[in-house]
Amino acid sequence: MTVRLPEWGNEHRLMVLLETPQVRTLIARYDADSDWAMSAEEFLLPAKILFGGPMSNSLGKKLGVKSRRSSAEQFSLPVGSVLVAVMCSLAQRGLNMTEFDQQEAGCRVKATIPSSWRTFGGTLAVDVTSSPNGSTVACETLFEGQFYTWGADKKAVRTLYADIPTMAAEQASA
Numbered sequence: 001m002t003v004r005l006p007e008w009g010n011e012h013r014l015m016v017l018l019e020t021p022q023v024r025t026l027i028a029r030y031d032a033d034s035d036w037a038m039s040a041e042e043f044l045l046p047a048k049i050l051f052g053g054p055m056s057n058s059l060g061k062k063l064g065v066k067s068r069r070s071s072a073e074q075f076s077l078p079v080g081s082v083l084v085a086v087m088c089s090l091a092q093r094g095l096n097m098t099e100f101d102q103q104e105a106g107c108r109v110k111a112t113i114p115s116s117w118r119t120f121g122g123t124l125a126v127d128v129t130s131s132p133n134g135s136t137v138a139c140e141t142l143f144e145g146q147f148y149t150w151g152a153d154k155k156a157v158r159t160l161y162a163d164i165p166t167m168a169a170e171q172a173s174a
Helices: 014-018 021-032 045-051 058-062 079-092 152-171
Strands: 066-075 096-103 106-113 122-131 134-144
Touching: 014 021, 014 079, 014 096, 021 079, 021 152, 066 152, 079 096, 079 106, 079 122, 079 134, 079 152, 096 122, 106 134, 122 152, 134 152
Parallel strands: none
Antiparallel strands: 066 134, 096 106, 106 122, 122 134
16 A cells, blocks of 8 residues: 655655645644643642642752653654654644754754643653654653653653654545
């Protein structure tokens, strides 16, 4: 079975991709299907009421406590298709893009991992680069003020890696 790649499949410049109507339509569709969860603040509201004070991780931040994890995976897909799949995954999962850095053969995208019952939120940095056999996706999570993320870091990365092939395959039909 041959998969037809979109004309922008090999494009590594994020701004060019985001100006493409098909790409904007794909991202908007996944954003509409977003599955947002309860935040840490909502989860801890009963404790705040019970104990009469705010619940946060500000002390951990002041002490310099951090939880950081990194990993990388190869995909046999062109860099543009993978970059669009990453943007669609971020939109569907409620991870708002905060910045990007255009690079020679790809792009680095940073997104905010929303607060949940597990964490007070964090950052996901995703590097998508062209490689000889397709694309490399390297992820790094950072949760400041927490020693433990209760699996939120692993879940964010695992979900992104699982979304990429599915969302890239859908691009051919868009």
